[in-house]
Amino acid sequence: MTQRSCRPGLAALSLAVLLLTGLAGCGEKPAACVPEPVPRTDVVYLIEHGWHTDIAIPSGELRGRMTVFQRIFPDLQVLVVGFGKRTFMMAPVTTSGDLLIGPFPGDGTILAVGLKGSPAVAYDQGIEATITLPTGGAERLSDFVWNTLKVKDGMPEKLADGFFPGSIFYATQTGYAGTYTCNTWTADALHAAGLPIDTDGVVFAGQAMSRAAPLSGGLCAIKDTP
DSSP: OOOOOOOTTOSSHHHHHHHHHHHGGGOSOOEEOOOOOSOOTTEEEEEEETTEEEEEEEGGGOOGGGGGHHHHSTTOSEEEEEEEEHHHHHSOOOSHHHHHTTTSOBOEEEEEEEESSOHHHHOSSOEEEEEEOOTTHHHHHHHHHHHHBOEETTEEOEEEEOSSTTEEEEEBSSOBBTTBOHHHHHHHHHHHTTOOOOOTTOOSHHHHHHHHGGGEEEEEEOOOOO
16 A cells, blocks of 8 residues: 655755755664554554655544544544645646645645554555554544544545545645645644654654654564565
């Protein structure tokens, strides 16, 4: 399984250099992930796919209105949520012009993916961190994600099915900008959950992962599955 990047740093060569610097924040190549039984309580998984980061929440940790996703995705074990620019995430990138307009402000979207197993098994590449939430963190994280979404008649407003089975694009109240990317949203979500993560200036995936790494047992690489 693969996912689209929010690609915040491709508008100019100088920004691309910054992107590479940001990605380098993850340090040395991490060891391979060892899949853990799911659901687990009081943890979230942070996943990096190239330039993009997602948060993966075990089904049992969804609280309040976010439990609606347990009905949307039957047999849900882990809900993966990632924020990005709506037009960029939902449409194929076919020209260099598509890349150039990526960082400009626009409407946002959340791509929600319902997994029936561990992220380390479901994804064929990426970097993962497992982070223990503080007391009340699951409730606060659920509230943050729900408040990002546009809601109609008590349900998140669906835009379209995703590019693979078990994935759906939803409308958001939060807009995308070159200074508020998918990775900024990820850091804000962890901070809202009560975790001591510095969100100031987070734009790139490497920044989000490096700042989250001290909160976990370290980063691990999601290896290709047989």
